[in-house]
Amino acid sequence: MHQRSRRLTALLSAVLLAGCASQPQPHATAQAPKLPEGLRADVAVLETTDIHSNLLSYDYYKQKADPTLGFERTVTLIRKARTQFTNSLLFDAGDTIQGSVLADYQAQVQKIGCGQELAVYQSMDAIGYDGGTIGNHEFNYGLPFLSQVTGTPMNVDGGTTQPCAGPRYPLVLANVDSMRDGKPIFKPWTIIERKIAAFTPDGSQLSVPLRIAIIGFTPPPIMQWDKQNLQGKVTVTGVVEAAQKYMPEIQAQHPDLVIAILHGGMNNSPYTPDMENGGWYLAGVPGIDVLLMGHEHVDFPGPRFAHMQDVDDQRGYVRGVPAVMGGFFGKDLGVIRLALVRQQDHWVIDKTKTFSQVWPICPPMMVGGKPTISASNCAPADPQIGQVVGNVQQQAINYVNTPIGQSKLRMSSYFADEGDMSALAPINAAQIDYTRKELPATHPELANTPVLASAAAFRTGFGGPDDYTDVMPGALTLRSAADLYFYPNTLSAVKLDGQGVKAWLEQSAERFNQIDPHASGEQQLINVKYVGYNFDQIQGGIAYVIDVSKPVGQRIVKLTYQGKPLSPTQTFIVVTNNYRANGGGHFPGLDGSNVVLAAPDGTREILADWLKAHPTLDAKDLPHASWHFARLKTHGAVVFTSASGKQSIAEDDGLHDIHQLRDNGDGTAVYSIDLSQ
Incomplete structure (x- = not known):
């Protein structure tokens, strides 16, 4: 049994080494050795998204540690996943370089030079990523800065023409093109090759190649949100149109998997090319095997999407495609357990054994029958990230x-x-x-x-x-x-x-x-579907x-x-x-x-x-x-949620009609507001 496994492994290695001696050809996979029928492999597809340069567990505004966020704690979960799963891939879904005091410091105050790598990319390179895409907030500092810090020469006004220090993993973006030449400002897609451990039906372990195509997308409304940075320089395509444009090219390379990395969530209202959250429609593009999402700052799978058509909010499927969206600010890690089986010379996803999860850095604890976040239950910080960015972090703190x-x-x-x-x-x-x-x-x-x-x-x-x-x-x-x-x-x-x-x-x-006004029970004042900003x-x-x-x-x-x-x-x-x-x-x-x-x-x-x-x-x-609110006498209480113990602040600011009703035990409380006053 073991001798046969060694012979097959040696054969595969010899063929792969021979193939490395020349440039890969469009149909190079046709020359690869035939893998055994029924071969199985589990691959964990890990995702971070919307880190927003929150690298350390620190609240810059209150100047204190905050263990409930921070990439340094996500790294602990990444290392855990890599230990738990023999095979894993790690991707980032964007909104990476902007969103913290540290980010603004490096972009606007002590601007980094061409030969310097941005702190967030230094941190991500320290743990090792396989790929990523570009979020809408990547454009906030302008195309010249984006071109520089991603190490991506861009044929746009102000774009860097020389390669600067950027992340050591590929960034892909399929739906933003330069107006100068009509070409994508980033690679729209690329193929990465990895060796994975796989098992034959008789239990023998083999080391086999896996070719993964990744394609990236950003929200089309960036042309509105960052008009002053983008108008006259780039054009944006709808995510579905961009996917349909490049999928034939990708499929001509015969990858084993196609992973779409979308900086966007899900909206199944009628599709338009400028749709902000086009994940539901992107999942329907033939050829996409896995969908990674972001932007909405919510978890998928999760209850937010419980009633969306063709969405499994428990096991993490969107129109039959395994999908995940892993929170924000380093609070979570998205994990797809991808079960692959070899059938008719192709890897096929075994959907009976494939599912998605979101791993929080602070798993809720049950307190008084309610899930509660406790700092004592948060994953420890990985010390490597603090070592990487400690100096620039202190400089940013001193500046603010x-x-x-x-x-x-x-x-x-x-x-x-x-x-x-x-x-x-x-x-x-x-x-x-x-x-x-x-x-x-x-x-x-x-x-x-x-x-x-x-x-x-x-x-x-x-x-x-x-x-x-x-x-x-x-x-x-x-x-x-x-x-x-x-x-x-x-x-x-x-x-x-x-x-x-x-x-x-x-x-x-x-x-x-x-x-x-006639309802007798409590009524929520705030429409949580309408964001505060x-x-x-x-x-x-x-x-x-x-x-x-x-x-x-x-x-x-x-x-x-x-x-x-x-x-x-x-x-x-x-x-x-x-x-x-x-x-x-x-x-x-x-x-x-x-x-x-x-x-x-x-x-x-x-x-x-x-x-x-x-x-x-x-x-x-x-x-x-x-x-102010119109006077309104109600039979039942009108309530809302805010931080606990803040009633005196409302009173000091003249809001004498607000009273704390009950403490939720998680740092928040339910307040009532008497609209009749």
Whole structure:
């Protein structure tokens, strides 16, 4: 038995060595030795996604360790999986280089040179990846930076023409092409070859080749979200169209597996080429064997997708294709246990033994009958990552602690959805001030047009009980500005009439569920399907009331400007960010066509400069809260969830109608809001 296995292994090795002596030909696999029928192999396909450069378990805004996130803990799970599975492959689904203070420091402050590798790629190379794709946030710092740090020469304006230091694994992207030559800015697909352990029906182990094709996709709406970085430089194709374009090329190479790496989730509403989350449709493209997803910051398999057609949210299948989406910020590892069997000279996925899982770095513990995250139950950090990035991490921390002023106010987002605008008011004040100074230079005819400003609370608990903005009274630093304004957006201003302003507010008010005043049970105030960063709140002499008893589209009442009813025809300049102004969130009237100011400056930097100009920040420096809920007496309690123990903050900010009902035991609590007050 063992002699036969050794002879077959030797034969395979000899043929492979002979094949390595020349360049691979399109049909090189036809020359490979025939593998035994019924040969089996288990391959773990591991996935990270949406790391957002959260390499270490650290909260830059609160300046303390946070064991519930961080790539250094995901690495511990990767090593565990590699021990558990004889064969494994590791891929990343994008949103990798942006999203933390460390990322901004290397991109915008202490910019790395061509010969330096980005910290996140250093960390990923330390553990070893097999491939990855490009997420939408990779484009936030512009194509020149992306070209440099990925080591990818690009034939685009400002693109690096020389190969710089990038990751040591291939990056693939099939749906973004240069406008100069119509060619992809990254390799659209590639084939990687690995040796795997396989077993014959009689139990003999063989070392055999496995050829895996990987193809990558980014969300088509990047052309809206990063218009200032991409317009006139690249074009974007729908994910299905791009897959259909390149699949014939891939299949001509006869790979054993085709893995689609999509920076996107799933939406099975009617398909369009600009669909943000096209995973459901991509899974239906013939020839794709495995689907890796991201972008949505949720887990698959998981209950979010329980009722989606042709989706198995327990075993992890999308239209019959094994799939996984592994969380965000290094909180999880996606794992597909791929069972392969050799049939008719091909590897076939045995779907009776193939399934997907998401491994959390902090498995929930049952406390009082409820799943609860406890730091004591989190995977330990792998020490290698801290060794790799420790120096630049400390430099970034030192930088964001640069003093910029003082504040007499506490600015937080614990109750931003309920009317506490303390964390939004300084953003809106800075945006208005900047626009009033800069707009007349390019549009003198608009110099006397009223300027409003819109901001949303980016951190409202989605990532857990610490995922809130909270700037304490006292010294302000650059870290404070980064806490108040989380993303590296640039400032944009649009021209709208009063009707357009109202339509903007109406869509923002979709953040709330419709409340039935006659219902006797508890009603949830927040519509969790409407993300917090799309709940824009507008200030600048405007005032309005939100009536949550009314249906969507009819909730903005008593809308005034400077104390008078807002005219539908009055002209306004509304300051926002480039994401929103160019169509992000699909707000009515916002598609980039009415932008009158596209600032080169980042909103965070504009905010920091404004704070420096107000060295002792007080309430008199900020615009008043612009909205409140319509009075509504309800039979049952109207409730929402926020961080536990924060009722006093609501009271200090004038929200006396909010009361903590019960502690959830996981750092969060259920609060009630009395809408009748």
